[in-house]
Structure formats: structure tokens, C-alpha cells
């Protein structure tokens with residue numbers, strides 16, 4: 345259970361970091377909080393020859409709220425996002441979801457951007473990125489580019505990031521006024537990866553639901569968005585066709601079986617969690633509460 | 635395979651329990667191993683080595699973190715606190731250590747250093763937890779002996795002791 349030897353690089357700037365990444369190519373990996381990468385190294389599931397430790401890179405720890413988005417820098421820890429009242433007020437879904445990521449002692453080191461770069465379908469924050477139409481800010485040798493979440497995730501643990509590129513920030517899109525959000529999941533033990541989970545954004549107009557969208561944890565190969573508007577649009581917020589919603593979710597998700605749960609059980613769980621989450625949107629979410 | 639240079643020992647400077655320590659170790663040295671083997675601080679225990687059990691939890695700049703998921707080389711420039719830094723004198727236990735002893739919050743003691751650091755940091759931020767909050771606070775640490783009930787009690791007792799200490 346010890347990592348294989350590697351060369352440790354400690355760049356001070358993004359430019360230095362991508363220069364090293366370009367030089368070492370596919371033999372290099374970015375090391376951020378290490379909460380996913382170090383276990384993979386210790387189990388020798390990954391044996392990169394070079395680690396580009398971005399812990400000392402300046403300018404990556406910003407968390408900024410604007411009218412359009414919440415921008416989370418690559419060194420913002422899950423715990424920092426969780427604590428940030430401005431982010432929670434602007435986009436309550438962030439705090440609602442990040443509290444479900446592992447345990448506090450993992451959240452103090454693990455970065456939110458790292459979990460998006462890691463692209464684990466069992467991760468909470470990739471689902472939030474998908475649902476909020478997040479933009480991934482990428483820098484490589486050739487310069488900067490921006491990638492929509494929908495174009496970033498291509499498969500389990502697979503993104504469109506090139507070996508010489510790193511993510512410097514993710515901009516989570518703020519949702520229109522009148523949007524109520526929920527995040528719920530089911531895990532066998534507190535802090536475990538969820539068997540299934542759902543992030544929900546419901547657009548409420550007076551007493552009527554104008555639209556609803558959902559993204560999922562652990563039941564889709566990439567965190568994509570299911571539009572539930574055909575099922576719930578135009579219905580009164582306190583009398584929604586929950587069975588139709590559950591059916592739509594069951595048809596959309598595509599879970600795998602593993603030692604923790606079978607595919608059918610996960611599908612049922614995703615549908616039921618969405619039903620329950622939707623049933624709670626009659627009550628206004630207090631800004632910042634989870 | 636990687637060039638031999640990859641495993642060359644690097645000089646490192648760590649600040650542990652308020653003391654500046656130097657060591658020489660390859661980049662792949664985990665902080666948990668650096669503390670135990672290079673610095674002789676064997677209070678930090680190593681169970682799963684992949685972040686799940688919590689036995690290796692130390693404080694990094696006051697916040698709990700898994701020392702098995704950090705490289706020593708990356709821990710430079712941070713203030714590391716191990717269980718020895720929380721309290722290493724049986725005659726002068728910290729409130730959390732005293733509470734664990736009083737409440738029978740340990741049996742074999744393997745998990746205890748991780749609980750001590752985790753609970754200490756938790757109470758710094760939440761000085762007056764409810765029982766449910768106390769249970770949630772320790773949910774990232776595994777104990778194979780106690781069944782947790784007495785550890786939950788110890789969290790509440792430690793909060794009480796800290797309040798008395800301050801009063």
C-alpha cells in the first residue's frame with residue numbers, strides 16, 4: 345500500500361504547472377487535494393512518473409460570486425465551499441450537495457474542482473456542475489479555453505482535458521429567481537459514496553411549476569441532465585404527478601451493478617429519491633439552508 | 635519504469651506540534667509514514683491507508699486531515715498537529731483525552747488517536763454539540779471495539795470539560 349516512485353513538481357504559477365504537464369505528457373498527473381489520487385497511487389491503480397502538485401500555485405484559491413455564477417478556484421476545498429455563506433446564498437444547491445461529499449476530514453483537503461476533474465459518476469459535485477450548466481476553465485500550453493460541463497464529461501473518470509491541461513476554476517451557473525433546489529442521496533454509511541443521489545432544480549411560478557430538471561449521482565455514466573418539465577410543467581406545486589416523474593427517472597438512469605447494490609435497486613432508488621425530493625418543494629427553501 | 639531520480643531522498647522541513655523538524659525522504663513518503671518512521675511520532679496510527687478508517691487523522695493548520703492521503707513533501711509550510719501535540723502527558727490529559735478515558739471511549743486504543751484529533755478540531759468549531767451532532771462528528775472514524783456509544787458520550791463530556799476549563 346505505498347505509491348510507486350514519482351518525481352514531485354511544485355510549480356508556483358499556472359504557467360509553470362502546464363509547462364511541466366506538457367513536458368511529461370501522459371506520464372504526468374495533477375495533484376490537488378489528493379483525496380482521490382493518493383488512494384489510487386497507494387493501491388497502484390495509477391503509477392504516474394510525475395506529479396504536478398498545484399498546492400503552492402498562487403491565485404487558485406478564489407471563490408467569487410457574481411450575478412451569473414459562483415466561481416470556484418482549483419484550490420478551494422470542499423470545506424471552504426461548504427462554509428462560504430455568499431456561495432450558499434447565491435446557489436443553495438452548492439452547500440446542499442457538498443455536505444454529502446465524504447467526511448469532514450476529507451472535505452478539508454479535497455477540492456471541489458478536483459472532484460469535477462476526477463469525473464467520478466459517484467461524485468456529487470459533477471452532478472451539480474451538470475445541473476447548473478457549469479463552465480470549466482481550462483489552461484494548457486496553447487492558452488486558456490472554456491468547456492461547458494455537458495462537453496467536459498465523456499465517461500466514468502474520463503473528461504476532454506488534454507494531458508497538458510489543468511482546470512483553474514469551475515463556474516457554477518446561478519439559477520433563475522424562483523428556482524427551488526434539493527439534493528438528496530442514499531448511502532449505506534454516512535460519508536460513503538452514494539448508491540444513488542439526485543440534484544433537483546424546480547422553477548416555481550406562483551403556485552405552479554414552470555419546469556424542473558434533475559441530474560444524478562452513481563446511476564448515470566456521466567452526469568447528464570434530465571428535463572422533467574414534460575412531466576411536471578404546468579402542474580400545481582402542491583399536487584405534482586410524482587409517479588410520472590418516478591417513471592421518467594427510471595427510464596433515464598442507467599446504473600451498473602456492483603458489490604454495493606444491483607442495477608435494479610439503484611434505478612428504483614433514483615426514482616424514489618427524486619419523488620421524495622420533489623414532494624418537498626412545496627415548502628420554500630430557506631436561502632443558505634440545506 | 636521511472637528514472638532512479640524519482641526515488642531520490644529529498645530534504646524536507648516539517649512543522650510538527652510547534653517544532654520545526656527536518657528529514658530526508660523520497661517524494662512518495664506519506665505524511666503518516668514520515669511522522670511515524672522518520673520522526674518517531676508513533677501516536678498517529680495507520681489502518682486502511684486509503685482514507686476510510688480515520689486512524690491516521692492529524693490536524694493540518696488546525697483542520698482534521700488524513701495523514702495517509704498527504705505526501706510529506708506537500709505538508710511542508712503547514713502546521714501539523716498529531717495526537718502527541720494535543721496532549722502527551724498522562725498526568726495532564728487534554729479535555730478530549732480525559733473524556734475518552736472517563737467515558738470508556740476506548741478499548742484497544744488503535745482508533746483513539748484519530749478520534750482525539752478529530753474531536754478536538756470539531757469542538758474548536760462547535761463547542762456545544764447535541765448528541766446527534768456528536769455522532770455525526772465522529773462518523774468518519776471507525777472503531778472496531780467500542781460500538782461508538784461511549785465515544786459519543788465522550789464528545790459531549792469533552793465539550794463540558796472545555797466549558798468548565800474556560801469558566
Ligand SMILES: Cc1cc2nc3c(=O)[nH]c(=O)nc-3n(C[C@H](O)[C@H](O)[C@H](O)COP(=O)(O)OP(=O)(O)OC[C@H]3O[C@@H](n4cnc5c(N)ncnc54)[C@H](O)[C@@H]3O)c2cc1C
Pocket residue numbers: 373374375376377378379380381382383418444445446447450453454455456457458459460461462466467468469505509510511512535536537538684685686
Ligand atoms: C474515504 C473517502 C470518501 C470519499 N467520498 C466521496 C463522496 O462521497 N463523494 C465524492 O464526490 N467524493 C468522495 N471522495 C473523493 C473526494 O471528494 C476528492 O476530494 C475529490 O474527488 C478529488 O479532489 P482532490 O482535490 O482531492 O483531487 P486529487 O485526488 O488530487 O485528484 C483527483 C484527480 O483529478 C485530477 N485533478 C485534480 N485537480 C485538477 C485540476 N485542477 N486540473 C486537472 N486535473 C485535476 C488529478 O490529476 C486526479 O486525476 C472521497 C474520498 C475518500 C478518501
Ligand code: FES
Pocket residue numbers: 679680681682683684685686687688689690691700701702703
Ligand atoms: S490509515 Fe488513513 S484513513 Fe485509514
Ligand code: FES
Pocket residue numbers: 739740741742743744745746776777778779780
Ligand atoms: S478502541 Fe479498538 S478500534 Fe477503537
